[in-house]
Each structure stands twice: as structure tokens, then as C-alpha cells.
Amino acid sequence: MLTDPIFYAVAVPAVIILGLAKGGFAGVGVVAVPLMTLIMPPVQAASIILPILLVQDVVGVWAFRKTVEFSLLKLLLPSAAVGIFLGFALAAFVSSAAVELAVGAVSIVFALQRLWAERAVKAAAEVQGKPSSPILGAICGAASGFTSQIAHAGGPPFQMYVLPKRLPRDLFIGTSAVFFAVVNWMKVPAYFALGQINRDSLMAAGVLLPFAVASTWAGVVLVRKVPAEGFYRFIYILLVVVGAKLVWDGAAGLL
Numbered sequence: 001m002l003t004d005p006i007f008y009a010v011a012v013p014a015v016i017i018l019g020l021a022k023g024g025f026a027g028v029g030v031v032a033v034p035l036m037t038l039i040m041p042p043v044q045a046a047s048i049i050l051p052i053l054l055v056q057d058v059v060g061v062w063a064f065r066k067t068v069e070f071s072l073l074k075l076l077l078p079s080a081a082v083g084i085f086l087g088f089a090l091a092a093f094v095s096s097a098a099v100e101l102a103v104g105a106v107s108i109v110f111a112l113q114r115l116w117a118e119r120a121v122k123a124a125a126e127v128q129g130k131p132s133s134p135i136l137g138a139i140c141g142a143a144s145g146f147t148s149q150i151a152h153a154g155g156p157p158f159q160m161y162v163l164p165k166r167l168p169r170d171l172f173i174g175t176s177a178v179f180f181a182v183v184n185w186m187k188v189p190a191y192f193a194l195g196q197i198n199r200d201s202l203m204a205a206g207v208l209l210p211f212a213v214a215s216t217w218a219g220v221v222l223v224r225k226v227p228a229e230g231f232y233r234f235i236y237i238l239l240v241v242v243g244a245k246l247v248w249d250g251a252a253g254l255l
Contacts, residue, residue, distance in 0.1 A: 010039050011204070015052055015212040022056040022177070022212075023063075023219015030153040034107045034242045042099045042151065042246075043091050047196035049152055050187060051205040052212045057181035059216045064174030069167060072175055073182075075134060076158070079141030080148070080183050087149025088190035097253025103151040104246025110156045111239035137161050148183050149190060 014032040021029025036045035091099055140161035148154030158179060162172065191197045 006039060007204075010035055011048070011208055012211055015049070015208045016215040018049065018052065019056060019212045019215025019217075020219040020222070022053075022060045023216045023222070025219055025222075030107065030110050030151070030155055031239045031242065033151045033153065034103055034239065034246055037100060037103055037246055038242065042103045043194060043196050044201065046150070046152055047191050047194075047198075047201045048204045048208070050184065050191055050197070051202060052209055053152065053180075053184045054188075055209060056212055056216045057177065057184055059213065059220070060173075060177035061181050063220045064170060064177050067168070067170040067174035068178050069171055069175045072137075072162060072165075073179055075137040076141035076144070076161070076179060077182055079138040080145030080154070080179075081186055083142035083145025083147075084149045084183070084186050084190060086142075087146045088193065090146075090150060091190075091194055095253070097250045099150060099250075100246050101250025101254065103153075104243045104248075104250055106147050106151055106153050106156075107239050107243030107246065110153060111236040111243065113156055115233070115236050115240075144179075145183060145186075148180070149187055154180065154183060 014035040017035075018029040018032040032049055033042065033045050036048070090102065140157040143157035144154035146154075147157065155176075158176065162175065167175065188197070
């Protein structure tokens with residue numbers, strides 16, 4: 001794998017996008033696992049990315065450590081742990097094709113939802129100031145943990161609950177950074193149990209790590225300076241295409 005140029009052609013762009021997401025371009029990092037799943041099994045792709053996420057989380061949490069809404073974390077994190085267990089069960093007891101299908105479906109749903117972001121923001125503005133249900137928060141937390149476990153794609157459920165609160169930008173980014181930093185550490189035992197964190201995955205993660213850290217710092221700087229609408233749109237369209245390919249391959253593997 002480490003001598004395969006195709007691996008680098010796919011994995012390096014994936015972790016750069018992931019780094020930009022960790023640096024503040026919230027949501028775009030969901031494309032990383034689907035991209036890498038084009039050349040390897042989804043659980044293997046996720047296991048390579050997880051150590052990178054753990055390092056990137058340090059950068060993101062440090063950069064936004066002073067802007068965190070802890071009341072949201074107290075609600076969302078316990079239910080996220082339940083979702084992580086359910087995601088572990090899916091990977092442990094179903095075929096690789098089923099996981100691939102699930103990753104593709106999550107990718108498409110997320111991308112389509114974000115392509116309608118302007119509409120979502122308007123809807124969020126209409127409910128600003130209205131109390132949100134703790135039950136809804138628990139459901140979104142569990143869904144975030146589940147999708148994060150299978151594809152490091154916990155952003156959509158988290159955002160569906162948090163975005164309507166219309167937090168200031170840095171408070172949203174900081175809360176997101178801490179939430180996913182904790183979630184990623186909670187996923188470590190599950191990946192060990194699946195036998196996917198091993199010498200090969202750690203070596204691959206080590207090779208990719210410099211690209212990931214550099215792009216995380218770049219994201220921290222750029223998110224405060226660059227209008228991101230066009231960048232987001234390109235990423236989400238790419239995610240629809242990649243997700244469709246994964247759904248096709250996963251469905252074909254199950255038939």
C-alpha cells in the first residue's frame with residue numbers, strides 16, 4: 001500500500017480535505033472516507049484516518065478552546081457513545097459490501113442536505129430562540145456517533161441539532177471541535193476490537209499525517225478569511241458522485 005502511487009493519489013487529497021474541515025471548514029471532511037473507500041475496504045480506510053483525526057483534533061481544540069458551549073456537549077456526548085456501539089456492531093457483523101453501501105448512502109444524504117444549506121440556514125433563523133427538545137438532541141447525538149463510527153461522518157446529525165441554535169461562528173466551530181475530539185477517542189476501542197488498528201494502518205497514517213496537520217493549520221487561517229461557498233459546493237458535488245459509486249458497488253456486492 002505504501003508503495004502504491006494510486007494510494008497517494010487518493011489518500012493525500014482526502015486527508016488535505018479532512019484537515020481543512022478540522023481547521024474550521026465544518027462538514028467537508030466527510031468526503032475523506034468515501035474517497036479512500038474507492039481503493040480499499042471502508043473499515044480499513046476509516047482505521048487509517050482515525051489516528052490522523054486524533055492528532056488533528058489537538059490542533060482544532062487548541063485553536064478554538066475558548067469558544068465551547070459545554071451544555072450541548074453534556075447532552076450530545078452520552079448518546080453519541082450509544083451510536084458508536086451500534087456502528088461497531090454494524091461493522092462487526094455485516095459484510096464489507098453492506099458497510100460500503102451504508103457509507104455511500106450517508107455520503108449522498110449529507111451532500112444533498114448541505115447543497116440545500118441556504119434553505120436550512122433560513123429555516124434555522126426562523127426557529128432561533130425557540131427551545132429545542134432534549135430528546136431530539138439525544139437522537140442526533142446517537143446518529144452522529146453511529147455515522148462517525150462507520151465513516152467518520154458524524155457532522156450531519158450534529159449540525160441538524162446545533163445549527164438552528166445559531167451559535168456565533170467560533171462558538172459553533174469550538175463546540176464541534178471538542179465534541180468530535182471526544183467522539184474520536186471513544187471510537188478507538190471499537191477499532192481495536194475490529195482488528196483494524198494495526199502496524200500497517202498506523203504506518204499509512206504516519207505517512208499521511210504531515211499533509212493532514214499542515215492543512216488543518218491552513219484551515220484555521222483560511223476559515224477566517226476566505227468566502228467558502230464555491231469550495232463547499234464543489235466538495236459536496238464530488239461527495240454525491242463518490243457516494244453514488246459506493247452505493248452501486250455495495251449494492252452489487254450484496255446481490
